[in-house]
Each structure stands twice: as C-alpha cells, then as structure tokens.
Amino acid sequence: MVTERPRPTRRGEIAEILRTKAGGVTETRDEADKYTVVGAARRRTFANWLTPVAEHFVCHRNDIPDVDAETWTVSLTGRASGALSVADIESGFPTVAVAHTMECAGNGRGQHRPETGSVQWGFEAAATALWTGAPVSSILRASGVDPPNESGENDVGDESDERWLTAVGGDPSDDGDVFARSIPLAKAFDDCILAYEMNGEPLPQEHGFPVRLIVPGWYGVNNVKWVDELRVMDSMVVDGSLDRPGEHAFWQQVAYRIHPRGVDPEPNASVEAVDTWEQLEGAVDHPYTFDENVKSVIGTPDGETTVTPKHGAVEVRGVAWAGDDAVDRVEISTDGGRTWNDAELFGPAYAGAWRLFRYDWRAEPGRHVLLSRATDELGRRQPARISEPDEWRDALDDDAYPWNEGGYAANAYEPNAVEVDVRG
Template sequence: MYAYRMLRCSLGRPLDGGDWFVHHGTDVETRWDADVPHLTPNDRFFVRNHTRPPVVDVHSWRLLVTGDGVLGERTYSLADLQSFTSRTYERALECTGNGRRLFADQQGTHRPGTQWGLGAIGVARWTGVPLSTVLRHAGLRPEAVQVMPVGLDEPYVEDGVDHGRVRRPLPIAKALDDTIIAWAMNDEPLPVDHGFPARLVVPGWVGIASIKWLGELRVTTSVVDSPWNTRWYRMHGEGWAGPDAVLDRMPPKSAIDATGPLEAGRLAVLRGRAWSGDASIRMVEVSTDGGRTWDEAHLTGANEPSCWVGWEHPWTPPAAGEHVLMTRATDSLGRTQPDRAPANDDGYLFSAVVRHPVTVAAPYLQTTVSEGV
C-alpha cells in the first residue's frame, strides 16, 4: 500500500545548477541535453495542464462510473480500486503537440500553440487497475461503445466560453484493451501535476486521452463528443476530414541524445532513442551527412510497444566543422518517419526526421618537448 501525500510535483534541477526543463509558462518540457534516463524521474517528467491542478482529499475522493452503458451507477474509493488485481508496465506519455516548434524550424510553417521541442514526452512505470476490470465490475453492457473520462481540474474557459472539465471520449475497444486507472508513477504516488490521486494511462495514444485527476467515467451506448476531440486535438486544415482527422495512436519518432564533445578523427558512439504509439521499433537508421546516406543503428535494451528503445551507432567524424546528424525510425507496423510531417493547422503529430546539427572540433595535437641532456 502506498503512503499518499498531497504534494505538488517538485521540479528538480541538475547538479550543474541549471534546469531540467524548457519552460512554456506553466507547462514544462524535459531537456534532451540533460541526460534523460530510460525511466523519466517524476520530478523531470514534462507537464501539460489545461487549468490549475485540483486539490483532492484522497480519503473522500470517489470515482463515479455512470451512463447507460453500465447496469447502474457505481462509485469507487482509492482503496476499492487497489483491492482489484493491479497491473504495472513501462509506457510513454507524449503530448499531441510534441515537436510543434519543428514545423517552423524545419518546414517553415509556424503553428500556434505551445512551442514544444521534442521534450513533451516521458516514460514511466505505471501501476493501476485495468479499466476493463472496473467497467465489468460496474456491469458493462454489451452495447456500450465508448467511455468518456472526466477530470477534476477546473473548467476550461476560453474567450469567455466555459467548455467544462477536460474530457475526451475513448472507444470501448481501447478501454477494454491495455488502458489502466493508475495511482502510482515510478513506484511512487502520482504527483499532483501528474494526476493525483488517479489518472488514466492510455498506452500509445495521444497524451490528451490519458485524463488526469480522474473523477468520472461516463459509459454510453452512443457516440458522444467533447471539445477535446472536435475543437482541439483533431486534425484541421486542407485535406483533413472524416476518420483521417481523428487523433488516436502516436506515430514513430526518434531522437539523438546529448552527444558530448566530438573531435575529428576520433571514434564516438552516438546514442539516442526511438518510440511509436502501440508498436515496438523494428529499425533505426542514422545519417551523419545530412541525409545523403543512412546506416542501421544497433538497438539496445527493452523494446516494447508504446515505450522507447535505445539505440547506438559508432561514428568517426571525418573533419572538423558543422555536421548534421539525422535519425529515422521504422516501427513494427511498418510505419517510417517521413522527410516532412503532414501539415495541419494546429501543429499536431510532428513525426518527420529531425535534423540535429553538431560542431566537431579539430583534432587535439599533443606536442612533446624533448629536454636536452
């Protein structure tokens, strides 16, 4: 049993006295040059909130399950949820707009919204109860088609319009698959910024699907929308319509970790990671000449769906000066990162190959002075 505390996530700092994060107002993204481990520590995990986190008394908190898709209304305390058989897995959570800044930097098409680099993602070890367990315990009807999870954060108001609490429909197939109601993150109680006391974790899907500060599950026998899947978090723009505009699983992506000093003629080992929504990674390719040639990298460590896998690739820089490194991932579903991300009005799902410029130093020449005898 976890000892729960009402503490806001502490945004830590590295030993060099800098900051683990790139700040975007009240939201923060993890710095790629800050030695990101495989499991992102809770105090280094990116934060994306629509409104202020709620203050929740865990002892009085109840999760309401309601709607015509269940036999009757039920409520569950945290102790009730923890009495079911739990599940623990390592999975990534990624903001739908991760990489938005790169639409401008690489494709010359600035998109409005938080200008994330690639740091609006983290991998954690999540513990909770399968959503399917709770729905079936509540009496799931066979004709149920979706679940609408609703958060407890303050209603979101834009231009004077109250859009209500953050909520987004989840198809029943995904709800009954690998979605969990999580109460622990990296074997610790959920920090307030990450959904205390309980949140959904929807592996492989856009981050908005993993509703934080969970308060209600509305199970329905008909499709019900919310602003978070019609007004926002949906593809808008030329060519986007119908099912193609729906945002669900995340595309494959890859990144290069901090390289450290590079010297011409000296062997270096490039390292990074690759990930994909509801798929594992089949291959990572690396280019050290701006995309003219590609070599396959060596995958390292665990390679699970909806999680990132490490890769490494040896490189001896041929000359001093500026070089452009690039990586592209192919996942187990056969999807490969494109040269350009599909254009859309809101800058969602930037999935293109990322250009990573580096500066290579000239060889260090050690001189030996002979002493006279």
Template sequence: MAPDGPDPRRRGSLTERYPGLDVLVDEPPNAQTAARSNLATPITPRDEHFVRVHHRTPEIDADEWTVSLAGLVEDEAELSMEELRCAFPTESVVHTMECSGNGRTYFEPDAEGDQWSFGAVGNAVWTGTPMSAVLDEYGGATDDGLWLSAMGGEAPPDKDVFCRSIPLAKVREDCLLAYEMNGAPMAPEHGYPVRLVVPGWFGNNSVKWVEEIRVMDGMVEGEAWTDRDGQDYTQYQQSSYRIVPDQDEQPDRHRSVDTVSTYDQMTEDEGVRNAYLFDQLVKSLLTTPEDGATLSGPRIELSGVAWSGEDAVERVEVSTDGGESWDEATFVGPDLGRYALDRFRYVWEPEPGEHTLCSRATDERGRTQPATVSDPEDELRGIENDEFPWNVKGYGNNAYRPLGVTVEVEA
C-alpha cells in the same frame, strides 16, 4: 522500484520541484524535459518527465476523491481511491507518453500553442487498476463499437471540461486507472490521485484527475455534451487534438469512427477528414551528443531512443550528413515491454569538420518518419512525399530533420 520525485502533497514552484524541466509556462504549468540526455535512462525520473496542464492543478484530498462509473453498465458506482487500490487487481505498464504537441516549435510559420521542442515525452512506470476489471465488476457492456469517455476534474465552472473518448476495445485491452508513477503516488501535475493511462497513445488521451468514466455508444458529441450543466465536454475530443490544415476552419465532428489509427486516418482518401490524435506515430531522437557539441576521437558513439505507439520499432537508421545517406543502428537493452522506449547506438568514425546528425525510425508496418514539415500552402492532411502535414495547432510532428543536431569534430 524505489519511489522517486516530489511528494504528491508538496507544493512550491514548478522549477523547484522539477529541476530537470524547461518551464514553458508557469500557470497553468507546462514544462518539457530540459536535455536530450534526460531521455537516455530506461525510466524517466518524475522530475524530468514533461508536464502538460490545460486549466489548473487542482488541490485534491485523495481520501475524499471518488470516480463515478455510469452509462452502459449494469450497476453504476462511486469508486473511492481505497476501493480502486484494494478491491481490484493491480497492474503496471511501462509507457512512453508523448504530448501530441511535441515538436510544435519546428512548424513554419508558427503553429498555435506552447512551443514544445523535443522534450514533451517521457518513459515511466504506471501502476493502477485495469479498466477491464472495473467494467467486469459492474457489468460494463461489451458490444462492438462502444466507447468509454473519461472526464477530468480540474476545469473551473466557466471552462470546458477535459474529456476524452476512447474505443472500449482499447480500454478493455490494457488501459489503467493509474494511481502510481515510478513506484510512488503521482505528483499533482501528473494527475494525482488518479489518471487514465492509455498505453501507446498520445498523452492527451491519458486524462488526469479522473472524476467520471462513462460507457457510451459513441464519442462525446452533440448538444447533450456541448452544454452539459453549462460546460462543454466536446472541445478536447472534437475540436482540439485534430489534424486541421490551414484551409479548414473547423474539423468535422464524428460520433464514432471505424478507423482508430492516427496514421491510417491521415492517409485514407475517404473517412475522417481531420485525423484524431489517438495512437502515437513512429519517432526517434538522438540523446547524445547534444546540439552544438564539440567532439574528438577516431570513434564516437551516438545514442538515442525510438518509439512507435502500439506498433514495434522495426529499425532505426542514423545519418551523419543531414539525411543524405543512412546506416542502420543497433538496438541495446533492456526490453521493458511493448509500449516502452527502444534504445539504440551507432559507432561513428568521423572526418573533422561540421556534421548534421539525424535518426529516423521505421515501425513493423513499414512506416518511416518523414523528413520535414510541409508548407501550409501544400494543404496536406497526411504524410506525403516525405513531409508531415503542417496543421494549425502543430500536432503529431514526427519529422526527423528538425530533430537533428549539429556537431563539430576536431582534427
């Protein structure tokens, strides 16, 4: 594949280097793909792939950068980028990465944070070193119930460190220490020189600018991690990226959880009260036509994309009357793997007038997108009665009705 996108060492304005993005905030840089049609291609070009940064985009010399391996391993190590590239196997995965705040703008009242709409998602080829190979080389523990914590190197000394804990079983299954995106070194905003990629999981788990990985018997939690050398390593695991309804002041903190599935955590009566944003939820989006389009002709093709984290998308349905009735769409190639977008099409024979078009996907476990987002007063913690739970930071929204488009069909 030919390299695309900006050179990782090139600096300049975010808009200049990512012309396909709608910039929400310049500093720290946060931007989403600007048009639905940008997601219609099998692979999202880097200048159209969303950018999410918490603190700053660090200036990094890859020749000097190392990743520390510590914790429950036989031999601790400092791994250079050259070692990661040359001393281990290389693998690639096509992964649809969605920001867990995608769709936040559709919450009413407004949820906290940047108001992402539909565009904080992208389908890219990530290439790097399998985490399993690194752990095997240095005698990483293999016991059940262990976790791997990955720490990013972007936080200033007075800020919380971006750290995520991932179940070791998932890490060994298919996670990468990625150093390429779409066939070229990653751009700075995407994690250059190295990023943990967790296929099928929300983007908050794919830690950028990785400088330390640690095998542990639990997630980052407790005093040792809330004040480690004067910095809090637990914020982005235990407080942020949780489903917290309006009636809760703070989420409960856990050292470990038995249920990892985001959806299952949201629907269990007992267990985790405030679900962690781990694997992605089933979702779909019409890529054509755009909202507000004027259309004509006896037959109009509607197209879109769908994804479902670690589970296969079983079917996609399309409605041309705002969700009152549904017809099944047809999947169209290519098949880029378990974690890639599925593309679909639907041929519509419309009547003249205004129409609201929607799509909804169902995964292989029978889980279907809900219609709307609930009211805060409903105090939902999970998907119930065709509603996604309103939550303070607007995470995880996979409701289909807010993503609908309104079009006019000419006679």
C-alpha cells in the same frame, strides 16, 4: 465557447514544478499564457529508457485541482454504474504496472513554419515512465460492463463494437468546458489502467494525483489526469453527452484534431480507424490524435560539448517509438541526411513504450549534423520535414508531415537534428 484567455495562476504552478523537479525540466513558450508546460531540459533525457519523474514533461490547461485523496471518488456512469474511492481502486483490484511513452500531441508544434497554436514545443514533450495502478478492464467488468468480443475479432477501432469509454477530468475550468476524452472500449479493455503511482512513487500532483488514466502508446491528451468519471457510451463524447453543465466536446471534437488552416472539423459519433497515421492517409477526415506516430530522438551526443572519440568511435544513442505499433528500424545519418546507416535496437521491448537505439560512429574531426529516422512495423517511416501550409494533400507523398493548424502529431526528423563538434 472555449477561449484561450491567459491564466495567471499558471505562473505559480510552473514555478513550483520547476522547484520540485530541480532542473530536470525547463519552461516551454506558451503564446496564450494559458497552459502549464515544462519539458525535458536536456537532450540527454532521450538517451535513457526510463525517464525520471524530475525530467518528465508536464502539460495541462486548467488549474491543478485541490485534492483530498480520502474523499476523491471516480464515478462509473453510462453503461457502467457505481463509484470508487481511491482506496477501492488501490485495494479492490489487481495491481499492475505498465511502461508507457507519454508524448504530448503538440510535441513538435514549435517546428511548424509559420508558427501555429500556443505551446511551442520542440521535441522535449515525450517521456517513458512505469505507471502502477488498477486495470480498467477489471474495474469495468466489476461495474457490469461486458468486454468486447473475446474471440479476438474486435480490434481497437473495429466497427463491430462501437462502444467508447469517456474519461472526465476533475480539473476546474474557468471557461465552462469539461475536460473529457473518449477512447474505444476495446483499447480500454486491452491495456489501460487507472494509475496511482509513477516510477514506484505516489502519483505527483502535477501528473494527475490521486488517479489518472494511462492509455499506453497514445498521445498524452488521452491520458486524462485527475479522473473523476468514467462513462461507457455508444459514441465518442459530443456536446450533451455528460450529465453535467458546460461544454462537453471541445477537447475531443474540436481541439486535438488534425486539419489544414481555416477548417472547422465536423464532430463524429464514432470512427472506424483510430490509428493516427491511417487517418492521415485518408481513413478519417480531419484525424483525431489517438495513437502516437513513429518518431525518434538522439539523446547523445547532445551537441552541448565537444566530443572526443574513444577507440576511434563515438556512440550515438537515443530512443524511438511508434504508439501501438512496434519500432522496426532506426537509421542514423552523420552527414546531414546524405547517407544513412542502421542503428541497433536494444534494451526493454514493451508494447506502448519506446526502444533504445545505438550506433558506433567512426567520427572524423570537425562539425557534423546528426539525424535519426525510425520506421515502424507497418513500414511507415518518419518524414524529413514539415510541409508548407498549402501542401496539406500532397505532404505525405513528398516525404513531409502535413503542416496543420493545431500543430499536432508532428514527427519530422530534420527539425530534431543535433550539431556535433568532434575533436581530433
């Protein structure tokens, strides 16, 4: 059984990451001393569309593997067959770039009261980068995998095609588990890539060098680093699914499931709904963290310095995202949530990546509490708060996000407020 024993080697990894990122990130509290976790050091990171590598959060549980890119291979197994070197991936398939807002599924865990889990993220575990690599669809077609129905009838999660792609990471574990995550094959064919570059530069070691899976719009845990196997299966990964020793299903069927306190979620071979919010509304017992819930963060003003209006106004700027869905609306409150006004969406509008927003605030002198809340194209709006643990069933109907034992997929807006002093 996977445990949360302290990992002393994380200290060296964190120190090296902090050194190479040169102040763009800061260490995040991990009560288990198990994870290597750093997040954006400044709120201003969330005022820009593209996140520099130096400001991009990092999260992983096992040691970074010792990689020789010349000998690293990705095995294609299950309904696929073959093996690819990094050179094969780089030169043997089309090269594409995708914009992806990566958010840790535990982002916001530290806003749960009582606290839950080990890594106490605020809102700093989200970032948008441009990832370059080979389309997973091209790789799978070349290995003999038929695509989902190309008529358009098989959407992601459609039960008419229940095949799944399981990505296995090559990071070593001292607990006997294998880091494996499954996504619907339809999603893999739609927009996923095996990436070897990040923001136009070779993939950094801590971000999955030499190759990682990128699943646009889906929580970071699905974006497996250091990929060494892609397995096409008739189900999600369960124990015994892989042709290797160790525990196979922990990271799919136990961890990263959303459930109330004291519950052990049952494993599933497949689920019909992969939209995380739809699952929360009752489509799946104890939802899986697949696509990202609608969320927003104000980047500026950042609350660190007193603000002086220019021509009577202060520009409020930030980012909003909604996983596989588009952001439809962002509202801004400058009085702690009593009144709201629409912000303007602007800048790049790529599927799977966040949108910029701005609002010209006619600011009066004094201290103000600024909030942002986003609504996606399906009309789902960020809730105000995280519920109490015993409010699980009624939380969504009470403008609250359900407190859950793992602290996953939280998107309440009140915890992300920024207090701003305006000079007269």
